[in-house]
Amino acid sequence: MSYNYLPLDRSWLSFDQLRNYLEFRQEVSITYDAHMKIVQCREYLDNKLANSDELFYGINTGFGFLQHVHIDDSQTEQLQSNLLKSHACGMGDEVPKEIIRMMLMLKIKSLSYGHSGVQIDTVKRLMEMHNQEIFPVIYTQGSLGASGDLAPLSHMCLPLIGLGEVYYKNQKTETETVWKGLGWENIQLKSKEGLALINGTQFMSAYGIYCLIKSKQLLAWADFISALSLDAFDGITQPFDAAIQRIRPHAGQVSTATNLRQWLDGSEICVQKKKQIQDPYSFRCIPQVHGASKDSVDHILGVFLREINAVTDNPNIFPEEDLILSGGNFHGQPLALNLDFLAIAMSEMANISERRTYQLISGQRGLPMFLVKDPGLHSGFMIPQYTAAGIVSENKQLCTPASVDSISSSNNQEDHVSMGANAATKCLRVINNVERVLAIELLTATQALDFRRPLKSSPQIEKVVSAFREKVSFIAEDRVLHDDMISAVSFIRDYPLV
Template identity: 75%
Template sequence: MSYNYLPLDRKWLHFEQVKHLLDFDQLVSITFDAHERILACRAYLDRKMEDKEGLFYGINTGFGFLQNVKIDASQIEQLQYNLLVSHACGMGEEVPADIVKLMLMLKIKSLSYGHSGVQIETVKRLMEMYNHNVLPVIYTQGSLGASGDLAPLSHLSLPLIGLGEVYHNGKKVPAAVVMEQLNWKPIQLQSKEGLALINGTQFMSAYGLYCLKKAEHLLQMADLISALSFDAFDCVTQPLDPHIHAVRAHNGQVTTAAALRNYLQGSEIAAGRKSQVQDPYSFRCIPQVHGASKDAFEHVLGVFIREINSVTDNPNIFPEEDLIVSGGNFHGQPLAIALDYLSIAMSEIANISERRTYQLISGQRGLPPFLVKDPGLHSGFMIPQYTAAGIVSENKQLCTPASVDSISSSNNQEDHVSMGANAATKCLRVINNVEKVLAIELLTAAQALEFRRPATSSEQIEQLVSAFREAVSFNTEDRVLHHDMMTAISFLNKYFPNSKV
C-alpha cells in the first residue's frame, strides 16, 4: 500500500498517524480485512431482516422515544433517508476543514470494524469524499454529545444521498453538483445505515484530536518562549535544578525543568550574577505549572486514542456471536470530561504566560517601563498586555465545564447527555486563545532581550530571536502592534525548536 495512504481497519490507530494524515495530506483506504468484515456484517444483517417478527432498534423500528414503532420492510430505505434529513439541524459557525476531514476518517475507521451493518458501497463513498476533498458543510451547534453527534454527523452524511452542501476545489456548492461532476450516484441506504452514520462520537473526537495536535506544539513552544522570558527577566536558574524536581517527581514537571535547562544551556545571561534571591512564581514555577498541563495533556490523549479505536454507533452487530445488541456507546461522557480538563490545562498555559508578559513590561530588572526607549512619549508594549489579559479572562469564562450540564431530550428517553460537543468547540476556542497569548509573550520577550545586550542568551534562544526578527523588527517607537501580534502567531505556528526533551 502506498505510504501516502492511511490504512483503516481494526488495528490500533496512533496519534502520530493522525498528525501525519493532516500534515502530509495523506489519503485514506480501508484494508482487505476491513472490507471483508464489513461485507460479512452486512450479509448477516440481511439474513436477520428476513425474520419478519424480530424487532431491532433503529433497524426496523423508529428512533429514540419512537423505539417501539415497527417499520414495515417496504419502508426501511425511507426510514434511513428520513433519519438523515430530519436530524440535519446544525446551526452556528462552519466546522474547520481539517476537523471535517478527521470526522470523515474517524467515521470510516469506526465502520471498518464490521460491527455497524453498513454496505461496502457506503464506506467506499465516504473514502471517495475524503480522497477527492469533497468536504461536507457541517455546523458547530446541534449536538448534545449523546446518541452520538447526531446533527453534525447528519450533515456529514447528507452528500451520500445527494443532499447538503460541500466544499470542493475551494468553493461551497450543493453536493448534487459535485456528484454530477464526479459521476457519483446517491447511495440507496439499507437497514441500519442511517443510524450507523449519525450515531457515534466523531464530531467530539475530531475536535479533540485537532485540539490535541495544536496543544502538543503550543506546550513545546510555551517552554521555549518561557525560557526566552526567563533570560529577558534575568532570572535565577536555581529553581530548575534537577534535585528539586526529583523529590516531587511529577513527570510533566521533571521534563519541563529539563527542557528549560536545555534551552538555557550556554546562556551568558543565565550564568551572570543576580541581584535577587528569588523570582516571581510565573518564572520560578514554570516547571510546576507547565508540567501539570503536560500531565493533563497525556491523560486526555490516552482517552481520545482509545475512543478513536472504538465502535460508537448503536446498536452493535456481532455476526460471529449471532448478536445484535443495543446499548449506549455513543454517549460522550468520557470525551466531555476530558475536553473540559484539556481546556483548563491549556488555559493555565496562557494564564502564566500573561503574568510573565506583565512582569517584563513593569520596569524592573533594568528594563525600561513598557520596553520602549522613551516611555511617556511612547506607550511601547503597554497595550499588548491588556489584550493578553482580556484573552486570559475570556478563557476563564470558557473553562466553565460543559460536562456538568445535561438537558433531557427525545421526550425524556435521552434523559442524560454529555454536552461533549460544546466542550469540544469551546476547547478549540481556548487553545486558539492560548496561541494568541503565547505570541504576545514571544513579541514582548524578544523586545526585552534586546535591552540585555551585549550579553547573549543560549544558542537555541538566540536562534529563536534571530528567526523571529526576520518576521518582526525591534520596536524603536510606537507603531500598530496588531500587525506584529498577528505575525507572531503565524511565526509561532511554523517554528519548531531544534531539540526536544
C-alpha cells in the same frame, strides 16, 4: 492512490499517526481485512432480517422515543434516508475544514471494525469524499453529545444521498451539482445505515484530537518562550535544578525542568550574578505549572485514543456471536469531561504566560517601562499585555464546564446527555486563545532580550530569536502592533521548533 495515506482497520491508531495524518494531509484507505469485516457484517444483517421477525432498534423500528413503532420491511431503507434528513438540524458557525476532514476519517475508522452493518459502497464513498477533499458543510451547534453527534454527523452524511452542501475545490456548492460533475450516483442507504452513520462521537473526537495535537505543539512552545522570558528578565535557573524535581517527580514537572535547562544551556545572561534571591512564581514555578498541564494532556490523550479506536454507533452487530445489541456507546460522557479538563489545563498556559508578559513590561531588572526607549512619548508594549489579559479572562469564562450540564430530549427517552459537543467547540476556542497569548509573550520577550545586548542568551535560543527577527523587527517606536502580533502567531504555527 497516493503512497502518502493512512490505512484504516481495527489496528490501533496512534498519536504519531494522527499527527502525521494532519501534518501531511494524508489520504485514507481501509485495508483488505476491514473490507471483509464490513462485507461480512452487512451479509449477516441482511440474512438476519430476511429470516427473523424480531424487532431491532433503528433497523425496523423508529428512533428515540419512537422506538416502539414497527417499520414495515418495505420502508426500512426509506427510514434511513429520512433519518439523515430529519436530523440535519445544525446551526451556528461552520466547522473548520480540517476538523471535517478528521470527522470523515474517524467515521471510516469506526465503520471499519465491521460492527455497524453498513454496505461497502457507503464506506467507499466516504473515502472518495475524504481523498478528493469534498468536505460537507457542517455546523457547530446541534449536538447534545449523547446519542452520538446526531446533527453534525447528519450534515456530514447528507451528501451520500445527494443532499446538503459541500466544499469542492474551495467552493461551497450544492452536493447534487458536484455529483453530476463527477458522474457519481447517490448512495441508496440500506437498513441500519443511517443510524450507523449518525450515531457516533466523531464530532467530539475530531475536535478533541485536533485540540490535543495543537496542545502538544503549544506546550513545547510554552517551554521555549518561558526560557526566553526568564533570560530576558534576568531570572534565576536554580528552580530548574534536577535535584528539586527528583524529590517531587511528576513526569511533566521533570520534563519541563529538563527542557528549560537545555534551552538555557550556554546563556551568557544566565551565568551573570543575580541581585535577587528568588523570582516571581510565573518564572520560578514554570516546571510545576507547565508540568501539571502536560500530565493532564497526556491523561486526556489516552482517553481520546481509546475513543477513536472504538465503535461508537448503536445498535452493535456481532456476526460471530449472532448478536445484535442495543447499547449506549454513543454517549459522549468520557469525552465531555476530558474536553473540559483539556480547556482548563491549557488555559493555565495562557494564564502564566500573561503574568510573565506583565513582569517583562513593568520596568524591573534594568528593563525600560513597556520595553520602549522613550516611554511616555511611546506606549511600547503597554497594550499587547492588555490584549493578553483580556484573552486570559475570556478563557476563564470559557472554562466553565459544559459537562456538568444536561437537558432532557426525545420526550425524555434521552434523559441524560453529556454536552460534549459544546465542550469541544469551546475547547478549540481556548486552545486558539492560548496560542495568541503565547505569541504576545514571544513578541514581548524578544523585545526585552534586545535590551540585554551585547549579552546573549544560549545558542539554541538565539537561533530561534534570529529566525523570529526575520519576521518581526525590533520595535524602536510606536507602530501598529496588531500586525506584529499576527506575525508572532504565524511564527508559532510555522517554525519547526522541535
